[in-house]
Amino acid sequence: MADGSPQTPAPSAVAAQARAGAPAAQGDMDRICLPCAGLIRVEACYRDAWTTPLTNACVRVEDSTGVVVDGAVRTEPLIAHGLKDGDAPTAPLTTMGTTPPIEVAQGTSEVTLVPQGAGEADAGMGDLGAALAGFRDDALVKLQPYVLEWEARGLLSIPEARFRGVGKGLSAWYQGEADFWGGVSDRAVAAYQNAQNWHDAYVARQSPFEQGMMQYGGPFGAIAVYGTSLVETAAETVSDWISGADDLAAYIATIMAAMRDLASGTVDLMEAALDSLRALPGETGRLFAQLIDNGQDWIERLVLIASETNAFEYVFHVFMAVAMNMTPNFWAEMAGVVSGFLLPEVLIEIILAVIAAFTGGGGIALLAGRLATFVAKLRGLAVKAKSLGVLASIVEAFGKAITALGKIGKGLHDEIEAFTRAGADGVARIRHRVNQYKVEIDPNTLGMNGGNIRITRKRRAGLTDEKIKEIVGTPKGQRPDPSTYMSKAEIDEHLAKFDDGAVRVTPASAIDQYGTAGPPGGFVMPKSEFDNLVQKSGGNLANIEKRLGLDAGSLSNGEMVAVRIDPEDFNGLRIPSGNELGANSHWLPGGYTSGGAPEAVMDFDGVPFEVMKIGNQ
Amino acid sequence: MVEFGKKIYPPKKGATVEKTDTSIKGPHWSITLIDGKYVYEYVSGSHGGGIKRHVVSKEDFEAVHAGRMTDYDLALKYDLS
Numbered sequence: 001m002a003d004g005s006p007q008t009p010a011p012s013a014v015a016a017q018a019r020a021g022a023p024a025a026q027g028d029m030d031r032i033c034l035p036c037a038g039l040i041r042v043e044a045c046y047r048d049a050w051t052t053p054l055t056n057a058c059v060r061v062e063d064s065t066g067v068v069v070d071g072a073v074r075t076e077p078l079i080a081h082g083l084k085d086g087d088a089p090t091a092p093l094t095t096m097g098t099t100p101p102i103e104v105a106q107g108t109s110e111v112t113l114v115p116q117g118a119g120e121a122d123a124g125m126g127d128l129g130a131a132l133a134g135f136r137d138d139a140l141v142k143l144q145p146y147v148l149e150w151e152a153r154g155l156l157s158i159p160e161a162r163f164r165g166v167g168k169g170l171s172a173w174y175q176g177e178a179d180f181w182g183g184v185s186d187r188a189v190a191a192y193q194n195a196q197n198w199h200d201a202y203v204a205r206q207s208p209f210e211q212g213m214m215q216y217g218g219p220f221g222a223i224a225v226y227g228t229s230l231v232e233t234a235a236e237t238v239s240d241w242i243s244g245a246d247d248l249a250a251y252i253a254t255i256m257a258a259m260r261d262l263a264s265g266t267v268d269l270m271e272a273a274l275d276s277l278r279a280l281p282g283e284t285g286r287l288f289a290q291l292i293d294n295g296q297d298w299i300e301r302l303v304l305i306a307s308e309t310n311a312f313e314y315v316f317h318v319f320m321a322v323a324m325n326m327t328p329n330f331w332a333e334m335a336g337v338v339s340g341f342l343l344p345e346v347l348i349e350i351i352l353a354v355i356a357a358f359t360g361g362g363g364i365a366l367l368a369g370r371l372a373t374f375v376a377k378l379r380g381l382a383v384k385a386k387s388l389g390v391l392a393s394i395v396e397a398f399g400k401a402i403t404a405l406g407k408i409g410k411g412l413h414d415e416i417e418a419f420t421r422a423g424a425d426g427v428a429r430i431r432h433r434v435n436q437y438k439v440e441i442d443p444n445t446l447g448m449n450g451g452n453i454r455i456t457r458k459r460r461a462g463l464t465d466e467k468i469k470e471i472v473g474t475p476k477g478q479r480p481d482p483s484t485y486m487s488k489a490e491i492d493e494h495l496a497k498f499d500d501g502a503v504r505v506t507p508a509s510a511i512d513q514y515g516t517a518g519p520p521g522g523f524v525m526p527k528s529e530f531d532n533l534v535q536k537s538g539g540n541l542a543n544i545e546k547r548l549g550l551d552a553g554s555l556s557n558g559e560m561v562a563v564r565i566d567p568e569d570f571n572g573l574r575i576p577s578g579n580e581l582g583a584n585s586h587w588l589p590g591g592y593t594s595g596g597a598p599e600a601v602m603d604f605d606g607v608p609f610e611v612m613k614i615g616n617q
Numbered sequence: 618m619v620e621f622g623k624k625i626y627p628p629k630k631g632a633t634v635e636k637t638d639t640s641i642k643g644p645h646w647s648i649t650l651i652d653g654k655y656v657y658e659y660v661s662g663s664h665g666g667g668i669k670r671h672v673v674s675k676e677d678f679e680a681v682h683a684g685r686m687t688d689y690d691l692a693l694k695y696d697l698s
Contacts, residue, residue, distance in 0.1 A: 477689075505664055506660070506665070507668050509668055510645075510668055513668070514644065514645050514660055515628070515630075516627055516644065516660065517627075518645070518660060518662060519645040519646070519659065519661075519662050520662075521662050522662040524664070554665075560667070580662050581689060581697070581698065582664075582666055583663075583698060584663055584698035593664075599664070605629055605645075606627055606628060607627070609625055610623065611621050611622070611623070612621070
């Protein structure tokens with residue numbers, strides 16, 4: 001040894017050892033030496049209920065040495081597996097939305113999803129607005145003769161043989177729906193009320209046996225009492241050839257609830273609505289399950305359009321406003337018995353047409369040509385009833401009017417820009433934020449010759465993303481009053497949601513210990529919103545706890561209670577500014593929760609309240 | 618125990634605060650010395666937020682006791698909601 005120590009190697013030995021080890025560790029000449037390198041894998045998804053993978057996005061990675069990848073790598077798309085939307089089931093594709101490992105220098109790297117274009121979405125929005133307005137006007141002109149006759153003659157506009165069937169709850173059902181969807185004249189609604197009154201009186205005149213037959217006898221009981229043969233009606237035929245043995249009429253409540261949630265244009269509600277359609281019987285339920293479980297591109301486009309635009313609010317509201325103008329005499333003409341048998345099938349086809357439109361109709365083999373087949377079948381039966389031909393024209397025109405959804409969805413995907421940082425040998429997770437709120441549409445755009453339909457980007461209370469970031473980034477206690485960024489009309493419109501009262505979920509112990517339902521600036525939700533939530537949960541406390549984000553069992557064990565505050569007892573009801581004690585890190589300006597539910601605050605000191613009994617509480 | 622379906626008319630308390638050497642009780646909050654720690658308890662304004670507790674310093678307790686700080690200042694200082 002050079003210094004005589006047995007522990008110290010000679011210089012020649014060190015050099016030999018270095019030469020021997022060097023080739024294995026040096027790597028390519030223009031890259032980082034391996035001990036200084038690591039790997040990053042990008043995982044991208046949306047922040048929605050389904051945690052939808054964010055696929056086919058261009059990735060840019062920059063480490064301390066410079067740009068490592070500049071858009072040449074993409075997050076894995078469905079097509080990488082040789083699959084398309086709605087193809088046959090496969091094992092879960094866990095790598096969707098991810099990239100292969102990317103070599104980076106040790107230390108922090110910046111990962112960006114790079115936009116691939118701009119302008120297409122806005123052009124598509126313009127196209128969609130114009131097409132929907134055209135569809136609305138044409139459809140309402142086609143339906144006008146039926147509406148005028150219904151307004152003028154009500155039940156008398158329906159032939160006697162079909163007269164009695166109108167009372168099977170259809171009028172009551174329509175009345176409620178027409179109130180929700182709008183676009184129907186007051187006179188038409190009044191005619192519904194008259195029809196319902198007639199039915200109530202008719203039922204009251206029947207013997208107890210006949211009433212029992214109507215209530216418990218099913219279709220045969222109804223035939224026995226009403227004296228109307230279902231066999232002679234087109235309704236049965238229609239129901240058979242469209243959905244085989246599956247009668248969707250029994251699922252009208254499920255379908256209408258889904259339509260309402262789809263029309264909310266709120267990402268998570270729309271996903272829940274589609275999930276609910278899995279429960280439909282037979283092939284229809286299986287079709288939705290396969291589309292959802294094996295869908296990717298159409299789901300991404302749904303998420304983006306719902307998050308960024310008011311398109312769905314208009315698409316579904318406009319169609320349903322048109323459907324509400326299909327008065328009982330319209331259905332009676334085609335069905336013989338005014339039972340609305342065909343409406344559930346039509347609504348299902350409308351939902352499927354929207355899904356097909358995301359990828360230009362041909363992107364989902366399961367749905368290719370489906371709407372055209374449906375329309376052809378309607379036309380084939382139009383010889384029996386003219387209104388079936390009218391319905392065919394309306395459904396066909398709707399399919400054409402929504403083709404721009406594909407353009408909007410693609411354009412919004414191309415615009416995606418996101419950023420994150422990650423260390424080497426790690427995962428760069430990008431969870432793309434989505435808006436979870438609906439835009440109230442202008443009711444004046446739903447009727448005949450209504451105003452222009454404008455499909456626009458969502459702006460929370462007219463706020464840009466930059467403004468939202470600025471407000472949220474301002475320290476609590478210093479955030480601006482909502483009146484500085486919301487108009488008086490916006491504030492008034494929002495607070496009007498509380499006209500039926502407010503509800504707050506609060507610990508029972510707070511009432512016992514402090515004698516109050518909340519502090520100053522306590523958060524509340526509209527009573528109507530709470531009622532809706534309870535209804536959707538079927539009064540099931542576990543479901544309500546889940547939907548409100550409460551601990552399991554907290555409502556059933558009495559730990560938490562819901563209290564109702566009547567409008568006359570409100571004390572300083574206002575839009576939250578974010579300075580309230582209860583404003584947490586999820587708070588957003590504009591009066592909606594991050595989940596899209598309307599909210600407000602009020603000062604609870606001395607405010608009377610009533611503890612509500614929910615379900616089996 | 619709360620009673621379902623009955624309207625409750627709580628008295629208006631305003632900013633009334635009851636103080637002792639080891640506790641302060643406000644209309645919807647309190648600070649109490651428990652096992653040598655000052656525990657700030659408050660009714661959260663969050664929807665379904667419950668009653669929350671957070672340990673604060675003796676200096677904070679004294680500041681609130683003396684009126685130099687409010688309960689809201691405590692919430693801001695400790696980033697509570």
